[in-house]
Amino acid sequence: MNKNKMSKIVLITGSSSGIGEGCARIFASAGYNLILLARREEKLNNLSNELIEKYKIEIQIIQADVRNYEVLHSKINNLDNNWKKIDVLINNAGLARGLEKFQNALLSDWEEMIDTNIKGLLYVSKIIVPLMIERGKGLIINIGSIAGEVTYPSGSVYCGSKSAVKSISEGMSLDLINTGVKVCNIEPGMVETEFSIVRFHGDLERSEVVYKDMEPLLGTDIGEIALHVASLPQRVNIQNIIITPTSQANVYVNKKTA
Ligand code: NDP
Numbered sequence: 396m397n398k399n400k401m402s403k404i405v406l407i408t409g410s411s412s413g414i415g416e417g418c419a420r421i422f423a424s425a426g427y428n429l430i431l432l433a434r435r436e437e438k439l440n441n442l443s444n445e446l447i448e449k450y451k452i453e454i455q456i457i458q459a460d461v462r463n464y465e466v467l468h469s470k471i472n473n474l475d476n477n478w479k480k481i482d483v484l485i486n487n488a489g490l491a492r493g494l495e496k497f498q499n500a501l502l503s504d505w506e507e508m509i510d511t512n513i514k515g516l517l518y519v520s521k522i523i524v525p526l527m528i529e530r531g532k533g534l535i536i537n538i539g540s541i542a543g544e545v546t547y548p549s550g551s552v553y554c555g556s557k558s559a560v561k562s563i564s565e566g567m568s569l570d571l572i573n574t575g576v577k578v579c580n581i582e583p584g585m586v587e588t589e590f591s592i593v594r595f596h597g598d599l600e601r602s603e604v605v606y607k608d609m610e611p612l613l614g615t616d617i618g619e620i621a622l623h624v625a626s627l628p629q630r631v632n633i634q635n636i637i638i639t640p641t642s643q644a645n646v647y648v649n650k651k652t653a
């Protein structure tokens with residue numbers, strides 16, 4: 396890294412698509428250097444090339460699965476010391492798998508959601524938080540969901556995982572109170588990403604219906620909110636944000652269901 400450049404650094408998990416990619420685009424446009432982390436390396440490479448060309452920033456890519464603590468630990472620790480000065484961590488990698496009644500849901504779907512949305516967030520945080528404490532500053536933005544506020548039918552484990560993100564965010568805030576490290580839980584409503592394609596195991600027809608006849612949020616909308624939180628003075632922290640499209644009131648009511 397060019398040591399003369401004083402750009403801040405943001406590490407974004409799940410930055411190969413959707414909200415994570417939107418955050419990468421917005422933070423890059425504000426001059427941040429980026430550490431992009433996800434499993435699909437080609438997507439990260441393409442995004443990285445585009446953003447370096449457009450904004451003349453620097454980018455590191457970490458190809459990793461957030462469910463694998465050993466790999467995360469080794470790859471993050473192998474970063475050059477200047478790249479370990481992470482100002483903002485966005486714990487975004489996550490997914491919903493299936494939309495089935497509790498009694499019909501697949502055990503493998505439950506495990507994937509819990510391992511990614513809860514344990515993955517913990518693994519990454521466990522590695523980055525000490526680096527922030529050492530510097531006496533930092534911001535952790537966890538991407539929860541409005542599903543963490545209200546549980547909807549057939550969403551028990553996904554909603555439970557996002558409810559856990561909310562509790563863990565509160566716990567982090569409590570325990571990090573004297574360290575200078577801030578914690579914010581952003582809880583989006585409907586954002587058009589690959590989320591529904593993943594939820595419905597690749598069923599494009601079923602996933603397209605979700606965002607039809609309404610105007611969902613974009614990944615970059617969440618990026619704008621995250622950048623705003625990261626731009627506040629050190630004395631200010633926003634602990635929890637619920638953000639919905641104008642055409643959605645809560646998990647049950649949107650323009651189509653009203
Ligand atoms: P996408 O499917 O578009 O993006 C998910 C991202 O997470 C991808 O970059 C994916 O990358 C990454 N990811 C998934 N599993 C892993 C893993 N095991 N290791 C590393 N990276 C992983 O969906 P969204 O952008 O919508 O989802 C991002 C977050 O936002 C999730 O936590 C989701 O729960 C939350 N959210 C989404 C909402 C929505 O309506 N879309 C609303 C509220 C919250 P790759 O596959 O390359 O590893």
Ligand code: 8X3
Pocket residue numbers: 539540541542583584585646
């Ligand atoms: C994603 C939002 O309402 O589809 O977390 O579960 S919702």
